[in-house]
Amino acid sequence: xxxxxxxxxxxxxxxxxxxxxxxxxxLDKKHATAAPFYGAERRGAPVVSFxxxxxxxxxxxxxxxxxxxxxxxxxxxxxxxDVLQGMxxxxxxxxxxxxxxxxxxxxxxxxxxxxIALSVDLVVAGSPILxxxxxxxxxxxxxxxxxxxxxxxxxxxxxxRNVKAAEAxxxxxxx
Amino acid sequence: MAEIxxxxxxxxxxxxxxxxxxxxxxxxxxxxxxxxxxLVVPACCTSVLxxxxxxxxxxxxxxxxxxxxxxxCASGMSEAFASEGKKTNVIVFAGDGGTVDxxxxxxxxxxxxGTNFLYICYDNEAYGNTGMQRxxxxxxxxxxxxxxxxxxxTKKDIDRIIAAHNIPYQATASAAHPKDLxxxxxxxxxxxxxxxxxxxxPCPPGWRIPxxxxxxxxxxxxxxxxxxxxxxxxxxxxxxxxxxAVMKKRxxxxxxxxxxxxxxxxxxxxxxxxxxxxxxxLAMLAKEEAGEC
Amino acid sequence: xxxxxxxxxxxxxxxxxAKPAVVAAYPITPQTEVVEQIAEYVTAGEMDARYIPVExxxxxxxxxxGASITGVRSFTATSSHGLLYMHEMLHWAAGARLPIVMxxxxxxxxxGWNVWAEHTDAFSQRDTGWLQFFVGDVQEAYxxxxxxxxxxxxxxxxxxxxxxxxxxVLSHIMQSLETVEPGDYIPPMRLPHRxxxxxxxxxxxxxxxxxxxxxxWEIERAMRNSPAVIRDAEEEFFRQFxxxxxxxEEYRCEDAEVLIVALGTLGKEAEVAVDILRDAGIKAxxxxxxxxxxxxDLDIGGRDLVVLDRGYSFGYGGVxxxxxxxxxxxxxxxxxxxGLGGQEVTYDDIAGFVRDRRMGEExxxxxxx
Numbered sequence: 001x002x003x004x005x006x007x008x009x010x011x012x013x014x015x016x017x018x019x020x021x022x023x024x025x026x027l028d029k030k031h032a033t034a035a036p037f038y039g040a041e042r043r044g045a046p047v048v049s050f051x052x053x054x055x056x057x058x059x060x061x062x063x064x065x066x067x068x069x070x071x072x073x074x075x076x077x078x079x080x081x082d083v084l085q086g087m088x089x090x091x092x093x094x095x096x097x098x099x100x101x102x103x104x105x106x107x108x109x110x111x112x113x114x115x116i117a118l119s120v121d122l123v124v125a126g127s128p129i130l131x132x133x134x135x136x137x138x139x140x141x142x143x144x145x146x147x148x149x150x151x152x153x154x155x156x157x158x159x160x161r162n163v164k165a166a167e168a169x170x171x172x173x174x175x
Numbered sequence: 176m177a178e179i180x181x182x183x184x185x186x187x188x189x190x191x192x193x194x195x196x197x198x199x200x201x202x203x204x205x206x207x208x209x210x211x212x213x214l215v216v217p218a219c220c221t222s223v224l225x226x227x228x229x230x231x232x233x234x235x236x237x238x239x240x241x242x243x244x245x246x247x248c249a250s251g252m253s254e255a256f257a258s259e260g261k262k263t264n265v266i267v268f269a270g271d272g273g274t275v276d277x278x279x280x281x282x283x284x285x286x287x288x289g290t291n292f293l294y295i296c297y298d299n300e301a302y303g304n305t306g307m308q309r310x311x312x313x314x315x316x317x318x319x320x321x322x323x324x325x326x327x328x329t330k331k332d333i334d335r336i337i338a339a340h341n342i343p344y345q346a347t348a349s350a351a352h353p354k355d356l357x358x359x360x361x362x363x364x365x366x367x368x369x370x371x372x373x374x375x376x377p378c379p380p381g382w383r384i385p386x387x388x389x390x391x392x393x394x395x396x397x398x399x400x401x402x403x404x405x406x407x408x409x410x411x412x413x414x415x416x417x418x419x420a421v422m423k424k425r426x427x428x429x430x431x432x433x434x435x436x437x438x439x440x441x442x443x444x445x446x447x448x449x450x451x452x453x454x455x456x457l458a459m460l461a462k463e464e465a466g467e468c
Numbered sequence: 469x470x471x472x473x474x475x476x477x478x479x480x481x482x483x484x485x486a487k488p489a490v491v492a493a494y495p496i497t498p499q500t501e502v503v504e505q506i507a508e509y510v511t512a513g514e515m516d517a518r519y520i521p522v523e524x525x526x527x528x529x530x531x532x533x534g535a536s537i538t539g540v541r542s543f544t545a546t547s548s549h550g551l552l553y554m555h556e557m558l559h560w561a562a563g564a565r566l567p568i569v570m571x572x573x574x575x576x577x578x579x580g581w582n583v584w585a586e587h588t589d590a591f592s593q594r595d596t597g598w599l600q601f602f603v604g605d606v607q608e609a610y611x612x613x614x615x616x617x618x619x620x621x622x623x624x625x626x627x628x629x630x631x632x633x634x635x636x637v638l639s640h641i642m643q644s645l646e647t648v649e650p651g652d653y654i655p656p657m658r659l660p661h662r663x664x665x666x667x668x669x670x671x672x673x674x675x676x677x678x679x680x681x682x683x684x685w686e687i688e689r690a691m692r693n694s695p696a697v698i699r700d701a702e703e704e705f706f707r708q709f710x711x712x713x714x715x716x717e718e719y720r721c722e723d724a725e726v727l728i729v730a731l732g733t734l735g736k737e738a739e740v741a742v743d744i745l746r747d748a749g750i751k752a753x754x755x756x757x758x759x760x761x762x763x764x765d766l767d768i769g770g771r772d773l774v775v776l777d778r779g780y781s782f783g784y785g786g787v788x789x790x791x792x793x794x795x796x797x798x799x800x801x802x803x804x805x806x807g808l809g810g811q812e813v814t815y816d817d818i819a820g821f822v823r824d825r826r827m828g829e830e831x832x833x834x835x836x837x
């Protein structure tokens with residue numbers, strides 16, 4: 001089983017990102033679940049969402065404690081939250097950041113999802129949308145197929161800028 | 176004016192108290208509504224006067240429902256009939272407690288949603304079914320079993336609360352004026368959307384009057400201006416029948432109060448308060464009818 | 469059609485497929501998504517139902533009652549305080565023998581405000597005369613909602629049915645979902661006592677003790693008929709749609725020496741615990757109870773039972789463990805109270821309950837050592 005924990009702020013689309021990843025994995029004929037952890041937090045507060053992908057039925061409902069992958073949609077959260085908590089040995093971290101980030105003992109990838117969203121004008125109510133571009137990065141990592149990532153996005157959103165941003169992220173991420 | 180049909184839908188086997196004017200009112204309501212009608216009744220005197228299972232004194236279906244629930248039940252029925260293309264009248268027949276107190280939330284919701292139904296509040300100004308406890312509709316000075324010294328609070332003005340919902344048709348009526356009531360029920364049922372009719376029903380045991388007196392007392396309520404007959408169609412108010420004359424000249428309130436044992440012991444101050452409220456109500460209605468407010 | 473959906477959306481999809489004439493509903497967390505989705509279906513013309521946006525849950529249940537007695541299919545959904553606000557009308561719906569279907573997204577009760585999973589809301593409606601099911605995943609939420617209409621409307625039953633889903637844990641998780649065309653699986657509703665102005669009758673007038681007593685017995689008789697009807701609905705569902713359900717879902721129970729007994733998602737998580745325990749040489753099994761009313765016969769056969777309770781009767785005990793103890797007085801039970809108010813309970817925790825079980829005792833997870 002592959003377990004992903006997504007850290008974001010309320011309103012940044014972490015929950016939707018989890019759902020899109022699960023949908024894409026499902027399209028790849030895998031078993032997948034996406035579960036948000038709902039607290040009493042509102043817009044702007046740190047939130048977590050979980051994705052599990054497996055070849056077998058997933059019966060687990062409890063939260064992910066040892067993720068294979070941690071996604072950080074907002075790097076400023078790392079000041080307040082230990083995003084590496086419980087990381088599996090050999091686990092990876094994907095951080096939305098224009099600059100390289102150094103974290104001890106884990107493989108860190110960075111990608112400027114915010115910049116990508118802005119570059120294709122994917123902005124809603126003044127905020128750049130991060131949940132669709134991140135799918136491109138996940139596809140590049142090979143967790144979901146490129147084709148399923150785009151299908152999942154198109155299933156949920158009609159605005160093609162979402163697909164454009166995901167494509168850009170796919171190109172931009174270096175492994 | 177339409178002829179009042181001879182058909183009876185309230186049969187002679189009711190278990191109502193002698194002289195019950197709620198039963199009298201209901202008789203005319205059903206004559207106006209006709210057979211394609213469902214009556215929704217929350218806990219009230221009508222829960223009892225319809226008879227004991229398996230008997231029923233009504234020749235239309237009657238659905239009994241919990242105290243707070245009448246308008247919501249009618250809401251579901253009305254939508255269900257509409258979904259099947261049926262034109263069946265849905266009429267709530269509820270007492271004052273079930274309307275102005277415990278049922279007001281569901282009523283307000285059903286009116287706001289534009290439910291196609293007629294809600295009738297028959298008002299005997301107390302919880303009659305449980306033996307005359309004060310309700311929000313009990314007037315100042317009236318003795319009930321929970322206001323043995325006379326009620327000190329004002330009667331809730333349910334009509335102006337209903338008016339604030341801007342429904343297509345709203346009226347007051349009286350069991351002592353059956354033709355006026357009959358016409359108003361006809362008009363209400365012919366008007367799409369929610370309608371509300373508030374009927375004053377003098378209650379012999381509750382008001383401590385002889386069982387042959389409810390019509391006399393009901394007429395006196397109108398003659399003194401204590402009860403005003405009016406209707407409001409799409410926001411246009413008309414004062415009806417005998418109440419038109421009362422607007423110019425009315426009998427002293429004491430002639431109404433003195434007929435009833437429940438007002439024995441009312442203080443002068445309370446009578447004055449009732450007089451003032453009555454005068455204010457008449458003035459507001461006159462202004463509204465004249466288009467001045 | 470194969471898709472992916474949350475528990476809430478699966479319920480809404482099942483309701484759409486069941487084609488009710490009237491849906492009356494009021495929002496409450498975490499149920500709201502169910503009625504939002506139904507409102508969307510109705511607005512988009514995908515569902516030919518009347519949606520009544522009532523002003524309270526008391527009115528939601530009452531409007532369903534008003535609709536149902538005219539002989540049409542009705543549905544509502546709620547949670548927690550909403551369910552309790554309906555309480556009076558839940559008794560009414562059952563007493564009036566109306567086949568209303570309701571989804572209850574299990575949530576705790578205040579104070580203080582807590583929106584997460586707990587079974588106290590449903591447990592507190594245990595004696596209302598409703599059939600109650602607890603489901604464990606998104607697919608089962610969909611399938612059971614469909615089955616609920618068929619069961620409720622069966623003329624040997626004519627009782628309302630509540631389908632329970634764990635708040636957030638199941639209502640908001642996304643899993644795969646296969647939707648179906650129910651077709652004649654849910655026959656047209658024929659309510660024998662529906663209101664008909666051409667055949668006027670009184671409903672619910674003053675009723676003396678003898679008749680009242682007989683009506684209560686009729687409810688119980690329908691409850692006693694219900695296991696056969698539910699089994700038939702489950703078997704026919706398997707025949708037509710290929711998914712098998714029963715009063716319990718049993719996992720590795722055949723040779724088990726200790727059974728984990730639970731309702732809802734805890735019963736699914738327990739299966740993972742069973743695998744861990746088996747790997748460690750402990751012969752464990754999981755028995756997830758799907759029917760809560762009628763309460764099913766259980767094949768416990770003298771084995772140790774570790775009962776997980778997400779609801780408690782203060783001054784008495786865990787509700788599920790009490791139910792089992794009263795049905796099987798000799799049962800050896802370790803009663804674990806866990807998961808109240810959304811408390812996190814993992815498969816490792818559950819495996820721990822089994823390893824450290826103290827038969828005959830009660831354990832409050834996170835409180836007791």
